[in-house]
Amino acid sequence: MIWNEAKECMSRDEMEHLQSTRLVKQVNYVYHNVEYYRKKMQAAGLEPGDIRGIEDITKLPFTTKDDLRNTYPCGLFAVPRSEVVRIHASSGTTGKATVVGYTRRDIEIWSECVSRVLAMAGVGKNDTVQVSYGYGLFTGGLGAHYGVENVGATVVPLSTGNTKKQLTMMKDLGVTSIMCTPSYLMYLTESIEEQGILDELQLKSAVCGAEPWTEEMRNQIESRLHIKAHDIYGLSEIMGPGVAGDCVYHKGLHINEDHFLPEIISADTLTPIGDGEIGELVFTTLTKEALPLIRYRTKDLTSISHGKCDCGRTTARLSRFVGRSDDMLIIRGVNVFPSQVEAALLEMGEVSPNYLMIVDRVNNLDTLEVLVEVDEKFFSDEIKELENLTKKITHVLQQALLIAPKVKLVEPKTLERSEGKAKRVIDKRKL
Amino acid sequence: MILKQLSVFVENKEGRMKDITQVLKDSNINIQTASLADTTEYGMLRLIVSDPDLAKAKLREAGFPVSITDVLAVKANDSIGFLHDLLCKLEGNISSIEYMYTLPTEDGPVVILKVANPEEIEKVLEEV
Numbered sequence: 364m365i366w367n368e369a370k371e372c373m374s375r376d377e378m379e380h381l382q383s384t385r386l387v388k389q390v391n392y393v394y395h396n397v398e399y400y401r402k403k404m405q406a407a408g409l410e411p412g413d414i415r416g417i418e419d420i421t422k423l424p425f426t427t428k429d430d431l432r433n434t435y436p437c438g439l440f441a442v443p444r445s446e447v448v449r450i451h452a453s454s455g456t457t458g459k460a461t462v463v464g465y466t467r468r469d470i471e472i473w474s475e476c477v478s479r480v481l482a483m484a485g486v487g488k489n490d491t492v493q494v495s496y497g498y499g500l501f502t503g504g505l506g507a508h509y510g511v512e513n514v515g516a517t518v519v520p521l522s523t524g525n526t527k528k529q530l531t532m533m534k535d536l537g538v539t540s541i542m543c544t545p546s547y548l549m550y551l552t553e554s555i556e557e558q559g560i561l562d563e564l565q566l567k568s569a570v571c572g573a574e575p576w577t578e579e580m581r582n583q584i585e586s587r588l589h590i591k592a593h594d595i596y597g598l599s600e601i602m603g604p605g606v607a608g609d610c611v612y613h614k615g616l617h618i619n620e621d622h623f624l625p626e627i628i629s630a631d632t633l634t635p636i637g638d639g640e641i642g643e644l645v646f647t648t649l650t651k652e653a654l655p656l657i658r659y660r661t662k663d664l665t666s667i668s669h670g671k672c673d674c675g676r677t678t679a680r681l682s683r684f685v686g687r688s689d690d691m692l693i694i695r696g697v698n699v700f701p702s703q704v705e706a707a708l709l710e711m712g713e714v715s716p717n718y719l720m721i722v723d724r725v726n727n728l729d730t731l732e733v734l735v736e737v738d739e740k741f742f743s744d745e746i747k748e749l750e751n752l753t754k755k756i757t758h759v760l761q762q763a764l765l766i767a768p769k770v771k772l773v774e775p776k777t778l779e780r781s782e783g784k785a786k787r788v789i790d791k792r793k794l
Numbered sequence: 795m796i797l798k799q800l801s802v803f804v805e806n807k808e809g810r811m812k813d814i815t816q817v818l819k820d821s822n823i824n825i826q827t828a829s830l831a832d833t834t835e836y837g838m839l840r841l842i843v844s845d846p847d848l849a850k851a852k853l854r855e856a857g858f859p860v861s862i863t864d865v866l867a868v869k870a871n872d873s874i875g876f877l878h879d880l881l882c883k884l885e886g887n888i889s890s891i892e893y894m895y896t897l898p899t900e901d902g903p904v905v906i907l908k909v910a911n912p913e914e915i916e917k918v919l920e921e922v
């Protein structure tokens with residue numbers, strides 16, 4: 364089902380025309396309403412009239428997380444506080460939180476975008492959707508919630524935590540779809556299996572996001588729960604979940620590009636790169652009122668493709684995320700992404716995909732330790748077998764990462780489970 | 795005799811052994827003997843307990859990976875050459891002994907052996 368055929372199935376020309384019109388308007392709006400942007404444009408020798416369409420996008424300066432920090436909390440807002448109906452914030456690992464705001468219309472567009480992704484997952488008004496993202500300053504919970512209501516489905520706002528209650532509600536209310544982080548869904552899957560209640564559930568689909576996940580993880584979720592799992596992407600600076608999502612063909616995430624203009628740039632040269640090539644994703648909001656952002660660098664690494672999808676949608680698609688440029692670890696000169704470890708472990712099939720990478724530097728040499736939880740299903744009481752398993756994991760990871768990690772087996776469920784986002788890396792090198 | 799032995803994976807972390815004994819004590823389970831095989835990072839605690847199935851359930855609940863393994867129990871006598879004679883009897887019937895420890899009982903010590911084929915070995919010993 365396509366939620367908004369008029370927008371999601373436009374021809375390329377129509378879409379680019381719409382984007383151009385909206386970009387010119389948004390740049391004008393930003394210039395006249397946000398002092399920080401006006402100064403930035405003036406410093407670059409730009410006037411709003413210089414931007415006549417999307418082909419002029421590269422003339423505009425980038426926006427980064429630092430710009431949001433420099434103007435903390437609301438310096439980039441383009442409307443007076445009386446027009447702001449909601450605030451969200453993301454906690455920064457370093458420094459202050461990033462505060463974002465929405466007008467009533469921003470919330471409507473956000474709900475529309477989430478609705479489009481829910482439709483991709485086949486969620487309609489007859490569904491009951493459990494929202495197990497955190498409610499609060501995090502955009503996940505309320506963003507998903509408004510989308511579900513907009514679709515007309517029944518929303519069960521469970522937020523995170525209290526797994527027992529989550530499962531009881533899922534069972535008793537006949538929940539047909541769940542929205543949560545993929546790692547939390549993996550955790551729920553384990554609990555469902557432990558309690559042996561899969562047959563009592565009516566779950567058909569999951570719409571997961573807020574952290575990168577792999578195709579292997581999706582396969583596991585789908586086969587273990589007998590459901591369809593979809594990816595929803597977003598970031599609070601741009602809006603929240605719903606910027607993009609994947610359809611039943613899983614050939615990339617359809618971007619709601621009538622509202623968010625995507626670019627892929629080389630992380631080194633900051634110049635645009637072509638379809639299919641991996642680079643940093645950059646978004647320019649086209650319709651945002653409270654917090655319009657111009658060329659915001661997401662730090663997410665992916666590639667983009669155009670062309671009609673088998674589902675009928677024509678919107679540009681993002682490939683599965685490779686990782687974040689700031690998630691990328693450089694260990695002994697090799698680029699390593701946590702997602703590679705997850706994919707390798709899942710492919711092996713003999714261990715749980717719960718891991719923690721600890722990077723350190725000993726005598727000027729980088730070390731990588733990977734803690735992996737022992738899975739009771741593959742647990743042997745012989746030390747010999749456990750040592751063989753450790754060797755096998757080491758080998759598989761070495762093949763995948765091109766560097767040799769030290770693998771350590773740990774007790775199940777000892778690694779921090781995310782009800783929000785999973786902690787996968789501890790880099791002790793950063794002092 | 796074949797006994798059900800409990801094997802528990804335990805990380806080398808302070809207080810982890812005590813967590814296990816706490817669970818067993820709270821569940822009113824008697825530990826008849828315990829043997830710990832350790833590596834630098836983790837250990838394997840092998841236990842003969844009064845109620846292995848209950849112990850397994852309770853330890854699982856507490857988050858420990860635990861399994862039940864069949865082991866061979868052979869009554870020992872306190873005499874020179876007992877172990878040697880036992881091993882001689884087993885020779886040719888087993889590929890290897892994975893591990894071995896003793897269990898004290900009211901009737902004296904019992905040797906616990908982990909072998910791949912405990913039922914067969916039990917028959918061999920009965921025949922001798």
Ligand SMILES: [Zn+2]
Nearest residue numbers: 610672674676
């Ligand atoms: Zn599609």
